Amino acid sequence: DTGVSQNPRHKITKRGQNVTFRCDPISEHNRLYWYRQTLGQGPEFLTYFQNEAQLEKSRLLSDRFSAERPKGSFSTLEIQRTEQGDSAMYLCASSTGRVGYTFGSGTRLTVV
């Protein structure tokens, strides 16, 4: 499979717990993006990496959100002390910077 892979597909967690999502981009793509999407809204940008460098993180929703991309390959998005308002679809996308983004199928987070 040469697409963008996200795991897990679904995550149900209790309020206050930490969660971590993983994204494996298309191998030749050096750019990786995280978005959050809630019902009826377009994807909301969270953060962006070029190789291993996190070039934009000012739009992360709060300091409970953090992301890493060690070695410039896969990336993880962590949400600490989850809240019910964090329930959403978390989308990862990758690109070469030339022809738009390719999205993964997303991780649906439900905080109960």
Place this chain on the structure above:
Amino acid sequence: EDKVVQSPLSLVVHEGDTVTLNCSYEVTNFRSLLWYKQEKKAPTFLFMLTSSGIEKKSGRLSSILDKKELSSILNITATQTGDSAIYLCAVEDDMRFGAGTRLTVKP
């Protein structure tokens, strides 16, 4: 504040109709505008527009950018039920999406 605005937010048409979806933007950094189709899960790429006035076309879908008006349109001719989806536009450099237009095509 930077923003991307799509209109209409939703649209219901019958098979065979032609539709025009609108996207306007106000962003500090603009290099290209992207259109996506989202059915159930991940948005899938349709077009990337960088130059004003040059139409991109793929089958029954076409799109054009107007940098003077800071806007783009997506046209779908002879709509089919399979065109039912949410259509999203985004400004690539700002990594900002609009809220999308939900298109429903009835048989």
